[in-house]
Amino acid sequence: xxxxxxxxxxxxxxxxxxxxxxxxxxxxxxxxxxxxxxxxxxxxxxxxxxxxxxxxxxxxxxxxxxxxxxxxxxxxxxxxxxxxxxxxxxxxxxxxxxxxxxxxxxxxxxxxxxxxxxxxxxxxxxxxxxxxxxxxxxxxxxxxxxxxxxxxxxxxxxxxxxxxxxxxxxxxxxxxxxxxxxxxxxxxxxxxxxxxxxxxxxxxxxxxxxxxxxxxxxxxxxxxxxxxxxxxxxxxxxxxxxxxxxxxxxxxxxxxxxxxxxxxxxxxxxxxxxxxxxxxxxxxxxxxxx
Amino acid sequence: xxxxxxxxxxxxxxxxxxxxxxxxxxxxxxxxxxxxxxxxxxxxxxxxxxxxxxxxxxxxxxxxxxxxxxxxxxxxxxxxxxxxxxxxxxxxxxxxxxxxxxxxxxxxxxxxxxxxxxxxxxxxxxxxxxxxxxxxxxxxxxxxxxxxxxxxxxxxxxxxxxxxxxxxxxxxxxxxxxxxxxxxxxxxxxxxxxxxxxxxxxxxxxxxxxxxxxxxxxxxxxxxxxxxxxxxxxxxxxxxxxx
Numbered sequence: 001x002x003x004x005x006x007x008x009x010x011x012x013x014x015x016x017x018x019x020x021x022x023x024x025x026x027x028x029x030x031x032x033x034x035x036x037x038x039x040x041x042x043x044x045x046x047x048x049x050x051x052x053x054x055x056x057x058x059x060x061x062x063x064x065x066x067x068x069x070x071x072x073x074x075x076x077x078x079x080x081x082x083x084x085x086x087x088x089x090x091x092x093x094x095x096x097x098x099x100x101x102x103x104x105x106x107x108x109x110x111x112x113x114x115x116x117x118x119x120x121x122x123x124x125x126x127x128x129x130x131x132x133x134x135x136x137x138x139x140x141x142x143x144x145x146x147x148x149x150x151x152x153x154x155x156x157x158x159x160x161x162x163x164x165x166x167x168x169x170x171x172x173x174x175x176x177x178x179x180x181x182x183x184x185x186x187x188x189x190x191x192x193x194x195x196x197x198x199x200x201x202x203x204x205x206x207x208x209x210x211x212x213x214x215x216x217x218x219x220x221x222x223x224x225x226x227x228x229x230x231x232x233x234x235x236x237x238x239x240x241x242x243x244x245x246x247x248x249x250x251x252x253x254x255x256x257x258x259x260x261x262x263x264x265x266x267x268x269x270x271x272x273x274x275x276x277x278x279x280x281x282x283x284x285x286x287x288x289x290x
Numbered sequence: 291x292x293x294x295x296x297x298x299x300x301x302x303x304x305x306x307x308x309x310x311x312x313x314x315x316x317x318x319x320x321x322x323x324x325x326x327x328x329x330x331x332x333x334x335x336x337x338x339x340x341x342x343x344x345x346x347x348x349x350x351x352x353x354x355x356x357x358x359x360x361x362x363x364x365x366x367x368x369x370x371x372x373x374x375x376x377x378x379x380x381x382x383x384x385x386x387x388x389x390x391x392x393x394x395x396x397x398x399x400x401x402x403x404x405x406x407x408x409x410x411x412x413x414x415x416x417x418x419x420x421x422x423x424x425x426x427x428x429x430x431x432x433x434x435x436x437x438x439x440x441x442x443x444x445x446x447x448x449x450x451x452x453x454x455x456x457x458x459x460x461x462x463x464x465x466x467x468x469x470x471x472x473x474x475x476x477x478x479x480x481x482x483x484x485x486x487x488x489x490x491x492x493x494x495x496x497x498x499x500x501x502x503x504x505x506x507x508x509x510x511x512x513x514x515x516x517x518x519x520x521x522x523x524x525x526x527x528x529x530x531x532x533x
Contacts, residue, residue, distance in 0.1 A: 023303040028364075
């Protein structure tokens with residue numbers, strides 16, 4: 001069926017001048033626009049904003065005119081070709097990604113467990129929250145030398161560093177989200193006999209999931225940032241090492257390639273979590289404002 | 291600003307003029323060319339089964355939903371009381387009453403006055419989470435009244451209340467409407483409620499206005515006597531319930 005759509009077209013003033021039986025000051029309501037947008041528009045907007053950033057970069061690079069100071073996107077693109085063919089870039093990416101994912105998984109799990117304990121019980125909060133706040137304000141980057149003396153030069157100090165940095169965003173958001181679950185719903189579930197782990201699994205965690213995923217998104221960014229710092233320990237493999245070497249050689253193009261790589265890893269992580277959100281939070285479609 | 295007794299007489303000028311209001315949800319026709327006129331101070335009850343389009347019509351009059359066709363004129367000052375109180379949990383009761391009003395227009399005294407009207411002056415500083423269901427709904431009513439609406443839209447506002455509180459709310463709302471004389475549209479599926487409160491009861495069926503019943507008893511009405519019983523039977527018959 002195709003609905004014939006006649007827009008609301010009464011001119012209030014004209015109608016009223018013509019009709020003395022109307023109360024003065026009647027209006028046509030300003031209706032809220034119904035937005036049912038083509039999902040492709042959203043994707044297009046995302047692409048456009050990224051393209052705009054690259055365009056601005058390209059313009060600025062042209063303005064500077066010196067690839068040693070600011071290489072243009074095209075130069076960086078060509079340099080990628082060189083790095084992939086000559087410097088085993090895939091291998092380096094693999095090494096770095098493994099570190100960052102390992103650290104993220106350990107850190108996020110830790111943050112989740114501690115956050116849940118802290119959010120669910122007063123004792124948990126009293127015990128866990130203060131140490132976590134201390135951890136949150138610890139300047140890990142300054143502690144890198146110590147990490148080397150404690151954990152040696154291999155992957156261990158790198159992964160520990162990333163884990164610790166990743167734990168706090170998930171911790172904070174999980175604790176908050178769990179605490180803010182509608183207690184009336186929890187009460188109702190309790191009255192139906194749900195207890196402990198089943199209550200958590202079927203009610204509390206699903207309802208807290210939006211907050212937990214927000215924490216995870218923060219942690220993903222942190223894992224990439226911590227990776228940069230971590231890979232400066234005994235820099236001989238990974239993107240961070242490559243960047244450090246390039247910096248030493250004043251190889252701006254490769255430094256830029258590494259920055260772009262970190263960004264790409266970040267975007268990929270974010271895309272993954274968006275898919276997870278879309279799949280696990282379908283119930284939110286009828287709840288959220290937008 | 292104070293809440294004043296209105297001097298407008300019922301059966302006065304038109305406060306709502308809707309013609310041919312149509313609304314589709316995909317294939318489903320929720321409202322099929324509805325014509326509705328409401329006068330100042332008139333209390334209209336809109337009854338119908340679930341899914342008959344009652345709430346859709348109310349939302350269109352409120353400006354919360356847009357029709358696919360038709361023409362509509364409503365007063366600028368119109369407020370909605372929803373089925374749930376919809377209070378902002380992070381604001382104290384009086385700030386909820388004044389929600390969105392300009393500071394010059396609304397202050398704590400205005401809110402207190404509106405809360406006194408709904409007998410809640412002792413809850414001015416309370417948090418919404420600490421209110422009972424009836425109290426929260428009265429705050430929602432105070433929030434609607436403080437705007438001095440020319441059109442008051444009530445979307446089953448008593449449905450979630452217990453029977454005793456509902457009776458009190460019926461009395462209260464009737465008093466308030468006689469005092470402030472907005473045009474009032476009450477969406478309900480409670481036939482008794484409609485017959486007790488309204489000047490006019492409209493039955494909505496499959497998106498069309500099916501019947502109109504005008505109870506003639508003076509207010510305050512009581513759900514007793516042969517006339518009431520007969521009217522009630524007729525109205526229920528219109529809704530497909532035979533008793």
